Amino acid sequence: MQFNSEKANVVVIGGGIFGCAIAYYYSRNNPGKKIVVLERNELCNAATSRAAALITKIRAKKYFIPLSLETYRVIPEMEKMLGESLDIKKVGVMHVAASEPRVSDLKELMAIAEVFNQPATYLSNTAAHKKAPWLKTEEALCIGFMPEEAYCDPYLLGTFFARCAKLQGADLRQGVEVTDVLMDNNTAVGVNTTGGKIYADVVIIAAGAWSPIFAKQAGVDLPMAPTRSQYWITERADIFPLNSPIVLLPDAQAYARPEGGSLLFGIREKKSFSVSPKNIPADVSHFSFSGDKGMNDLQEVIDRLARFFPTIYDVGLKYYVAGFSGYTPDNNLSMGAAPGVHNLLLATGCVGAGISVSGGIGLAFAEMAAGNANPYDFSHFDIERFGKIDAFSEAWLNKCAEARSKKLSG
Template identity: 35%
Template sequence: MQYPSTDFLIIGGGILGAATAWSLAQRAPVGSRIRIVEAGLTAAATTSQAAALLTRVRPDPAMAALVAQTFAAIDQLDAVLEAPLPLRRVGSLHLATEAGGKDYLQQTAETATRLGLQADWLTPAQVQTRAPWLAPDDRGQALFVADDGYLDPVQLAQGYLSAARRLGVEVVQNCRIEQLLVEQGRAVGVHTAQGEMRAQTLICCAGPWSIPLLAQHGVALAMAPVRSHYWISDDNPALFPADSPMVILPDANAYARPEVGGLLFGLRDRQAVYGDPANLPADIHGYLFNCDPDGWECLETGWAELAEVFPALAQLGIAHYLTGVSSYTPDGKPLLGVTALPGLLVGTGCSGGGIALSGGIGRLLAEQALEQPLSTDATPFAVDRFGAVDPFSEAFRVRCALARSQKRSG
């Protein structure tokens, strides 16, 4: 099949590709041609596996700015879409008992103040009123950040895409990109299963598949496919009201939020669990990591600390277990912007925060692609900030997986 050339070609129809297309369509010169190419169905791969916690308090100002822009993007989308996006603005409740967790809470409160966000200290009785499943004791501290929320990641991605289509963006699905087309040292298009596509600028938002795709052309992305996973309990609306907040438990390295009558809760692996980017399947659903493939070891390891504040866990059944793939960098920040290959930009490595960062990432990538003034400092996200790396080496993949194990926030 012969495709006409475009000004911008976005590789990957997940949430980052969708947000980037929408931002580009708003800012590009009139008549610009923008195309998204997705190997399967849009938003059906790693985007669909996300827990989608939108927490605004981030110690790094640039990261906080990206999340703030996502909230602004949601408001913009609500103004143009036929129905508002289902953002649950329930806030986040942070609960800690140990010294390290309390330090995290204090830092979160101070950062919230700097960002102009409301953060209130709660008593144990106030905690239970907001989240009946929690059982705090007098040793604990609790902080509530009212501005946070969550929403279905697929619906947000489809919202970006719907708004982008209205601005003329072309979306091609079920079209796998086999390799980049490079001429005279510049990326000028892609080879796909359906034929060649040429473009002035390529933007790769293909998640973990970006690693082997770009490695063919000497672009070594400093990230690795790392396991993210969560469980969903049996329904119990009395324990898990739909309007109860998200919960962050730094002592247990856990997070939770309501999920259709039950509780969605995640634990971060204390032992690094990672995959091989050279062996990722085309269909990520059903992909199991070699270590602890069913998550039982992680659940058993974290059970005691989680049960201290969630005693009902012992009586509740587990309805679902979902495991996904997150692209983690060593510092937990995304890889955004130009690469060593002229004509190619990337937006990936979101380290479990892609949904919350999506609006800001889409805007920043659009500004970089158009060589416009940047709304956010892009220095912390430079693609080459780690120097030369080998994303296929086990030592580097362990380094990336540890970034998830050491993460405390939502």
């Protein structure tokens, strides 16, 4: 069989929200240049579409904040281009602290909000309960409210990036599988696909859970592991108003947000679940994330959640959703230029924040792919920060899973 070959300025492996965002910014800022995004299934059909999609701006890791602020900035720009609304739900977020360490954390977070000129105030327990009638606030020592925070439909945001990128000339291809990163010594020169070779000046790996496989082809052990994120959606009830805020419960290691008259909530299970990228099928919908739909994991921690959500024992659970996020031992992103490899960029390791930071990530990699300086500080995301690792070893997978289990924030 005769395969074709072609040339592009940039080729991106993976059509999730990162790949689509990169295509949007690159095609916007570099008219006439050719960027090709390759997705073996459908755009945004894996981790992106399964995300809880909290677009959290203010967080303890301050270097995430500029990335999220860009996401908020770009959404109206894309809405104007498409003549459609993304229907962002700007309901705000309540941070509930029920222990002295968490009160201290919240005070620091409120100070960070002030530095970034984001509105933030303290609420009484009564006012907080009024905003979220399902929330039991008696044990709360301090509650902070940031009214400008939001959530969204993650699939819609990803496809907004994709559609706008197409309008600007980006080439996004579905049903095309990348099999190999093409190397010339220590330089990435393109990719081999089921439809032939595509040579490129820059190759970007944005393949989510499968990114370590492609990175390894270039000689890089990528410091992240596909780790299960899971959440539940309750039956509808009057205690879950449509405009209720997002609620973060660090003392319960849980989060919740409204979902059309129901409540969507997620927890940090006692033992998180990481999998070697080699053992994840090409279509993640064929992967069994939990034989019992996470009920054993929920049962192990339900007592700490019930402190704040007592009706959890009585309300019906209608949906269970699970997917993979790329976690790291320090819960920081793992991304940037591939160490020791020319012309290879790694847009990976979302640590559960992928939807929120997607705008900044798209802009950063579009600029780097064009040969410009990264507009953001990626020093905390350095690929080599853990030293030499084996990205496929059980010890590494367990270390990344443990980091998610210990995570407090949303």
